[in-house]
Structure formats: structure tokens, C-alpha cells
Amino acid sequence: MKILYAIQGTGNGHLSRARDIIPILQQKGEVDILISGIQGDLALEVPVKYKFKGLGFVFGKKGGVDLWQTYRKSDLRGFIKEMKSLPIQAYDLVINDFEPVSAWSAFFNNKPCVALSHQCAVVSAFAPVPQKRDFLGEWILENYAPSTVQYGFHFANLDENTYTPIIRNEVRALDITDQGHYTVYLPAYGDNKLINVLHQIRGVQWQVFSKHSKKHVFYKNVTIKPIENKAFLRSMASCSGLLCGAGFETPAEALFLGKKLMVVPMKHQYEQSCNAVALEAFGIPVLPNLKPKQLPLLESWIKTGRAIQVDFPDLTEKIIDKIIDEQVNAVHHSRPIISLFGLSHP
Numbered sequence: 001m002k003i004l005y006a007i008q009g010t011g012n013g014h015l016s017r018a019r020d021i022i023p024i025l026q027q028k029g030e031v032d033i034l035i036s037g038i039q040g041d042l043a044l045e046v047p048v049k050y051k052f053k054g055l056g057f058v059f060g061k062k063g064g065v066d067l068w069q070t071y072r073k074s075d076l077r078g079f080i081k082e083m084k085s086l087p088i089q090a091y092d093l094v095i096n097d098f099e100p101v102s103a104w105s106a107f108f109n110n111k112p113c114v115a116l117s118h119q120c121a122v123v124s125a126f127a128p129v130p131q132k133r134d135f136l137g138e139w140i141l142e143n144y145a146p147s148t149v150q151y152g153f154h155f156a157n158l159d160e161n162t163y164t165p166i167i168r169n170e171v172r173a174l175d176i177t178d179q180g181h182y183t184v185y186l187p188a189y190g191d192n193k194l195i196n197v198l199h200q201i202r203g204v205q206w207q208v209f210s211k212h213s214k215k216h217v218f219y220k221n222v223t224i225k226p227i228e229n230k231a232f233l234r235s236m237a238s239c240s241g242l243l244c245g246a247g248f249e250t251p252a253e254a255l256f257l258g259k260k261l262m263v264v265p266m267k268h269q270y271e272q273s274c275n276a277v278a279l280e281a282f283g284i285p286v287l288p289n290l291k292p293k294q295l296p297l298l299e300s301w302i303k304t305g306r307a308i309q310v311d312f313p314d315l316t317e318k319i320i321d322k323i324i325d326e327q328v329n330a331v332h333h334s335r336p337i338i339s340l341f342g343l344s345h346p
Helices: 013-028 067-073 076-085 100-108 136-143 191-200 229-237 249-256 270-282 290-302 316-329
Strands: 004-009 030-036 051-053 095-096 114-117 149-154 182-185 206-210 218-220 221-225 242-244 262-265
Touching: 004 013, 004 100, 013 095, 013 249, 013 316, 030 100, 076 100, 095 100, 095 316, 114 316, 136 149, 136 270, 136 316, 149 316, 191 206, 191 221, 191 290, 206 229, 242 249, 242 290, 249 262, 249 270, 262 270, 262 290
Parallel strands: 004 030, 004 095, 030 051, 095 114, 114 149, 182 206, 182 242, 206 221, 242 262
Antiparallel strands: 218 221
């Protein structure tokens, strides 16, 4: 069986999850890897057959997506060219982690496409959402990468096709300690903004992993470090707490490690707003932003915050087996592809 596994490369969560999924897929058939995106920091340890620019967003430095830079760097004509160049019909099974090039190629070629992502769980009818709905954000999540059938990941089981997070084997193998520092991963904030707030909390050592710095920077009790996977995992495994965005993989890993957690949702990112609601239901504190006026809440979390106990069992191979069994058996019973504007192929 020939499998195409397509991964969203903007951000690191999708690539982190792929590290455990790919070896299992390789046991099931011949696997080609596709990555599209412009702001990932992690590299896969396997050959990548297709590397595309795709359609992604650009992290800003003020707590959110940089909409202007995202627009500037978008290239619809190039995206269409990438989509047409992909030999999608050569594959028996297309598994897609919120990756638009393969998803739209499959759509226009009437090829089944299996979504395996956190995003398809976020738009589930059973998923928690903010009181203030973002209809554009919902529309983007539903139409960015159209799919035939969806298998999702969330912080809790929502339905029969939604599972708890995949926790990487390298995270499961970590030695957990508490060396007193706090680990920070807020890629939508510039280093200066982080330093200006964090250094005001005395007696706390902050280890900040930054998308915006290529070298170590030291300022009082704040250390800025370039993003490097092993260094980040060491810091997280030995920290007293983690301050990060309201993404999916990093908060899930912190919960699994039994670390105290606080999240700051990225502006203009509806998925993170939804995640924040789900995490609040667990008892995780959420900061609306990282402005100086939030210092009392941040200090309170440091002094009185507690870790939340969760159980995220290793179900990765079980999930992959279910997908292959169900989709290979269904190959002659194609379902409509969920798509832009509600259109569908027969």
C-alpha cells in the first residue's frame, strides 16, 4: 500500500506528532512525506519527498498572527501550481494533518483524504468553543484542508473518532524533576516584550525559547534561547511550570509531565481561543495577553498554581490501525468530501 502523509509545517506541533506517527505508518506500507508551511522549527529524521510553501501564517511579535506579513507572503498562484504538481492519484491512502496542498489536490481529483489532526476535533460539534464565536475563524478551520473523513485529537475524548493527544515517545521517556525555573514558549511575542514583563517577577528564573533569536541572550533573571528540540524538552522536564501559547501539543505534553501550566492564546487564532476554553475546563489558568497589567495573575500562578493530573495513554498504533482498516475497507464506498462553501464531490 502506498501512503501519502501530508503535514502542516507552520508551527511545530504537527511535526512533533509526525515523529511518532511516521514509523508506525512505515510498518503498514510505503510512505511518502509531504510538508508545507513556512515557520516550522523542527526537522524530521526521515526523507521528505515533497516540500511546498503551501498556505500558512506568520507569527508576529505582539502576541498574535502578523496578518500583513501573512498576506504579503501568500501566493495563491504558487499554491495552485503546487497542488497541480502533486501526483495524488498515485497513492492508495492520503492521510492529512491540516495540510492544504494535498487536501485540495485530493478534492479536485475526487480522491479520498483522511484528516488526522487537532483542527478537525476543534470544529467537532462536541468541542468546547468561546462564548464569542469567530465565524471567520470557524470557516477557515473547516475549509483550509478539506477531507473525506476526520479523526481528531483533543484534550479529552469527544466522540468515537476523537482521541486524547499523541505524546511523543521522547517525552514519555523524560526524567521529570523540578529545578525551580520556568520554561516559556510564546512564539507570537518578541523577545523584548517577554523580557520587559518577565524580568519584573523577582526570584524566578525564566528560560525562554524564542523563534526570533539565533543565540543565547541574558537579561537579569531571563534567558533567551533559540528553539532546539532536545534543549526545550530538558527545560520542560525539569521546570516548575510552563508558560506557553494555547496551542495543542506543548500544553498536552506539559499536562502529561505533571507540570504546572498557564497559557496565553495567540491573537487572531481561533483555534487557540477554543483550546483556551478546553484548558480552562481542566482548571488551567488563561492569560488574555502578556501585558504588564497581567503581572498580578502571573505572580499568583507562580505562588499558588498547581499541576493538573491527566492520563494520556499511548494509542498511536491503535489509531493508525483503525484508520487503515476503515479506509481501505471503504475504498469502494466513497463519501462526499467536505469542502469550500459546502460544495462536495459525489
